[in-house]
Amino acid sequence: MKAFVLGLTMIFLSSLSALAVNPDEVLDDPLLEKRARALSVNIRCLVCQNQSIDDSNADLARDLRVLVRERLVAGDSDTEVLDYLIARYGDFVMLKPPFKGSTYILWFGPLIVFILAAIGLAVYFRRRQTEYADAGDSTGRLSSDERERLTRLLDREDG
Numbered sequence: 001m002k003a004f005v006l007g008l009t010m011i012f013l014s015s016l017s018a019l020a021v022n023p024d025e026v027l028d029d030p031l032l033e034k035r036a037r038a039l040s041v042n043i044r045c046l047v048c049q050n051q052s053i054d055d056s057n058a059d060l061a062r063d064l065r066v067l068v069r070e071r072l073v074a075g076d077s078d079t080e081v082l083d084y085l086i087a088r089y090g091d092f093v094m095l096k097p098p099f100k101g102s103t104y105i106l107w108f109g110p111l112i113v114f115i116l117a118a119i120g121l122a123v124y125f126r127r128r129q130t131e132y133a134d135a136g137d138s139t140g141r142l143s144s145d146e147r148e149r150l151t152r153l154l155d156r157e158d159g
Contacts, residue, residue: 021054025065027073036069039078043068043085044095052095 021040027033037054043064045056053061053068064085071081082094091097097106142150 021065025062025069027069032069032072035078036065036072039068039072039081040065042095043082044093046089046093 021037027036040054041052043053045051045053045058045061045064047058047060048056051061053064068081068085071084076084085093091100091103091106097103099107
């Protein structure tokens with residue numbers, strides 16, 4: 001009984017990644033379908049933006065899945081299919097964009113923002129520390145005029 005339940009669980013979990021692909025999209029040729037799935041996993045859904053078209057239920061993702069399969073059936077290689085999509089939608093269509101001059105901002109942008117934020121925080125805390133140190137030095141030392149005035153004010157309150 002345990003083996004049966006474990007088997008059903010494994011079948012269910014293995015089919016979760018295929019939930020977005022509709023049965024009418026699946027190709028008859030298992031080799032072409034395998035290639036289509038391998039490509040679809042690396043292509044970004046332009047609506048969801050953080051899912052592959054293989055995982056997305058969006059209409060545009062479905063259109064892209066169908067387009068990939070049509071291109072494969074027409075005889076395009078995997079590279080030709082990807083080149084076609086990149087030419088049409090830009091490098092953003094790839095979940096992992098290529099490393100080239102036009103995509104440097106995609107690769108290095110988060111690192112640059114992090115470094116700038118760290119520098120900004122360091123400058124802020126250094127200035128703050130300097131301001132408190134300067135303020136501490138000046139508040140502890142009163143001029144003779146200030147001491148006399150303070151003494152008069154305190155005496156007035158007491159008397």
